[in-house]
Amino acid sequence: MSVRLKLTLSYAGFLMVAGALLLVVVWVFLLRYVPDRQIMAIGGDVPNRADLERAFIPRMAAGMFCLLVFGLVGGWILAGRMLAPLTRITHATRLAADGSLSHRIRMEGRGDEFRELADAFDTMLTRLEAHVVEQQRFAANASHELRTPLAISQTMLEVARSDPNRDTGGLIERLHAVNARAIDLTEALLLLSRADTRSFTRGYVDLSLIAEEAVETMLPLAERHGIALETSGGLAPAVGSQALLLQMTTNLVHNAIVHNLPAHGRIWVGTAVRPASVVLTVENTGKKLPPQLIPTLAEPFQRGTGRIRDDHAGVGLGLAIVRSIALAHDGRLTLTARPAGGLRITVELPAAPRPAPR
Incomplete structure (x- = not known):
């Protein structure tokens, strides 16, 4: 069952219990003033408990049926109104799951539990969007920084292959320097990743x-x-x-x-x-x-x-x-x-x- 149906049944059940208790109280109160046997009196007979049962029970059943219908209809409407903010939050969650992190709920109204949940979700989306943008920028920069020494190495190797008589001593020194820079950059990236994941012993x-x-x-x-x-x-x-x-x-x-x-x-x-x-x-x-x-x-x-x-x-x-x-x-x-x-x-x-x- 959906949450709305559960709330509706809960409202209707509570209303039925409250109505039944009220009718029981009325019934007990009336029994105190109605005699057990029929009493003859001038002007007519005095109603007894049998007469009360014949008159009260059908009306009590009709009243309980009306309470049930009213509780189900009213509970369904009230539950829908109360769960409406949750529908907006669910919609925003699905958009975020599809990759749309720019959407915000921006729920208005007084600060109830749903408003606090929506504000917390908006804050989470803001931080997540900023983190994703930062990671994308970092990945682009890292790719550029790593591509530079590799491109330089490839250029020097192509030059050496096209000119076999070229002195290889200076070429080797330059390749060593470029390779060392690439290694330093890779180690720095690994260290940065290790710190971000907090995978270390304290x-x-x-x-x-x-x-x-x-x-x-x-x-x-x-x-x-x-x-x-x-x-x-x-x-x-x-x-x-x-x-x-x-x-x-x-x-x-x-x-x-x-x-x-x-x-x-x-x-x-x-x-x-x-x-x-x-x-x-x-x-x-x-x-x-x-x-x-x-x-x-x-x-x-x-x-x-x-x-x-x-x-x-x-x-x-x-x-x-x-x-x-x-x-x-x-x-x-x-x-x-x-x-x-x-x-x-x-x-x-x-x-x-x-x-x-x-």
Whole structure:
């Protein structure tokens, strides 16, 4: 049976029970004032219970039949009116299942349960549509980025085949560099997918130690470009993946190096503890960034201005990976332009629970 039919039968059944109870009460009330036997009186006989039964029961049956018809018809109409919003939600669900994510219910009226359900469904569709658009844009960008090194490799191989006397030493070096870039891009995509699916083991980590390790790893690259690295902060306990958080911090320091001043740049890496969270901050000097550019820097394959052009330029997924790792750890990534130029990046993660006192 449909929900509308079930509600109709429920309304009619409730109305029948209520009517029957009312008639029983009336019947009991009348029995108190009607004698059992027929009593002779001046002017005629006084009605007894037999007379009452002959007069009351047929009318009671007719009344119950009317209540049944009224309950079924009225219940069917009321159920249809109450379930009308559910029909709109079902229609929107079918459209979404067919791939139409732009449709919205936009239910009007007071805030009842159906209105809350419709609003929640509209919010879900909005987020799902944005996610699909982002995934499509990401797939297109990834395909373009992967096609570039493959096209370059194919061109160099065709040139080598058409000119057998060409020196292969330089060709091999260039092919090695192009192949290494393709491998780096593939590994970055795999890391991004791993962070998005949260397929990692969590454990106790100290962000201050991770920051020191990342700084030591990136120190030769910073010294090569004349950039000074400074670290500060104490113990910053969190819960997460040691490898992913190290990759996140390394990406932040690497990003601060390649987006710095051509010479005499500075980078500040610090950790701090808040009441319910721990904070990792990476701040660097550099060119002034326009405000409209800041929200797009964490999108895949987005590159800011003033990048140091070298073999360590990256594949355009550094901050996208940072954001995915932070979200996978229930954290938050914040990008802020420095007034003097450069960028300040803050990653806030939930603090590790304190051990219970012994």
